[in-house]
Amino acid sequence: MNKIKLFLILPLIGMLSCGKAKTEDKTSGDKAAAVSVTIKGSDTVLPLAQKEAEDLMKSDAGTSVTVVGGGTGVGITALIDGTTDIAMASRDLKTEEKLKFSEAKKEIEQVVIAFDALTVIVNPANKISKLTREQLEKIFTGEIKNWKEVGGADEKIVAYSRESSSGTYEFFKEEVMAKKNYATDVLSLPATGAIVQAVGQTKGAIGYIGLAYETKEVKQLGVSYDQGKTFIEPSIESAKDKTYPISRPLFYMYDKTNAAKVKSIVDYALSEAGQKTVSDIGYIPLK
Amino acid sequence: MLSGAATSVTVILIVFFLFIEGAGVFSRKPIDDGYLLAVNATNNVKTLQPSQIKDVFDKKITNWKQLGGEDRPIVLFRTSDITEYYTEEELGPNFEYFPEKINELIEKQPGIIAFFSDKYKAEKFSGKELDIDKIKVWEFLSGEEWFPTAQPIAQMGVKPLIYGTLWVSFGAILLALPIGLAAAIYLSEIAKKRTRSLLKPLIELLAGIPSVVYGFFGLVVIVPLIQSTFNLPVGETGLAGSVVLAIMALPTIITISEDAMRNTPRAMKEASLALGASKWQTIYKVVMPYSASGITAGAILGIGRAIGETMAVLMVTGNAAVIPNTLLAPVRTIPATIAAELGEAPNGGLHYEALFALGCILFLITFGINMLVELVTNRKAHKKH
DSSP, rough: OHHHHHHHHHHHHHHHHHHHHHHHHHOSSSSSSEEEEEEOTTTTHHHHHHHHHHHHHHHHHTTTEEESOOOOHHHHHHHHTSSEEEEEEOOOOOOOHHHHHHTTTOOOOEEEEEEEEEEEEEOTTTTOOOOHHHHHHEETTTTTBBBGGGOOOOOOOOOEEETTHHHHHHHHHHTTTTOOOTTTTOEEOOOOOHHHHHHHHHEEEEEEETTTTTOOSSOOOEEEEEEEEEOOOOOHHHHHHSSSSSSSEEEEEGGGGGHHHHHHHHHHHHHHHHHHHHHHHHOOOOO | HEEEEHHHHHHHHHHHHHHHHHHHHGGGBBBBBBEEEEETTTOOBBBBHHHHHHHHHHSOOOOOGGSSOOSSSOOOEEGGGHHHHTTTTTOOOOOOOOOHHHHHHHOOOOTTTEEEEGGGGOTOOOOOOBOOOOOOHHHHHOOOOEEEEEEEEEEEOOOHHHHHHHHHHHHHHHHHHHHHHHHHHHHISSSSSHHHHHHHHHHHHHHHHHHHHHHIIIIIIHHHHHHTTTOOOOOOSHHHHHHHHHHHHHHHHHHHHHHHHHTOHHHHHHHHHTTOOOOHIEEEEEEEETHHHEEEHHHHHHHHHHHHOHHHHHHBBBBSSSSSSSSSSOOOOOHHHHHHHHTSSSSTSSSHHHHHHHHHHHHHHHHHHHHHHHHHHHHHHHOOO
């Protein structure tokens, strides 16, 4: 449905922006050569790229930016085909994708524009304050069903996840669950807000949300990626210095031969204003 | 006449489109296009069920013995694992040795199961490709696991979704029909004119509230209430969905039934009262039978709304795709699945077509219910004459 809507809306936007460009041409003449850039890819990066593009277009009338979602894979495929200038990605290039780029004889520049981190949350009444990656994996694959088994009270574990269309669903699966599938009885909710609400009101609940959504209704857990030797508390600082393990970089990727065209956008993303947008949207800025 | 024809044509076109897209799923294999699963040539396992492949890649099955093969541990291989076996130099600067290296690896590792794109299948491929069956209609309907995005094999079992939809809808109707009828009788026969003119717009207002609002109301109010009343570990249950849907279906049922009841000719009612029947007897024996078709119409529209409702249900039922055996467990309904997943499903892909097939099933369910009700009301009408 989203796509159909997009098809309907895109021409409309196209028409509107054409009209606008024309009127501006009349007033300002051909002062600046108009640059039109397409950004496509990850839905995780989408809100950030969208906001940055809007801000950039406000300050620089000569640049027009179109941002389209669809997922990291879609963006990278479009970059290979040459149908987009910048691909948004919430993960590194896969080996298959590197292969395709080398087949197409393209050299790709990857720029990290922000970090995204997930925190594992439980109900505030829960005694548990830290878990290892292995325990999290077993909870979400359904092997551990009671808090007793990880040192908590005798209470059934109710695991919440995001819907399978969400980028965080895949991220959590790959990063925490070693690519295993979720158990069938894991509850899935359509929005981060719903997860916070549900975990806050369900005693045995566990779920995961973006690090930036700090709320008082839920308790964030420390996690360990070395079988319980060190537990790292989730915080903006630990995500920035990369000690916090459940985090991932967000990329802009572009063809090196195309660098001049996309420079203003990439520079803006890395600038102070761009990085401020990063924290406003809820991701972790680079510095 | 013209508008009627135009509507019919549009409806037929939509249904046609739905079924064309939905039927596509049965001409596909549950593996991504252009990918294959291969094992070592000496391995005597020829075919694997989708559920077995899932268990293998979830490391629940770790030995070929469990699949009827030799006693060998299973080694998993995905394309991205190649760097654990070979350095980038060994793969060549432009990965030109990639197919050979995969081939070599499959040859060397007797227990391997490899998942990779057929582009990297070497010309002299010495491994054995596993046969993967196309999705069969019966497997689609009776499968009990719904993992449409699982790698390497998608699990397409819609049984839990069908059951979830039916449980929630019937629960909603069971709650809404008695309350709705009672309210309609009260409004049309018993309430004073002033109460009626106050209550009816209020009830109609209920229909104008967006379903997301109902969903959030359900999540914040009804879910904790159910959790504490029944002392459950989790409040997101089929019952929560039923309650929210019942509230949403009420305005439809009340308004339509009430209109039908008020259409009962005054002469009939007065005749009944004149014969000495009490007010209740008149309602039960005269008003209700006279307005039966209107009440059924209200009920059908109510059920229609309940079965097709998406957003409110998505927020309160927990959406775990397990076959429910009680209303007090989380369920996942068909509309919620379509709404949650269609945005991400690549256009024309397997997942996309599977969601359209779900739409077909939903259509058939509603169609069946409508036919049934039509049949029942027709029979009643014949009896009268």
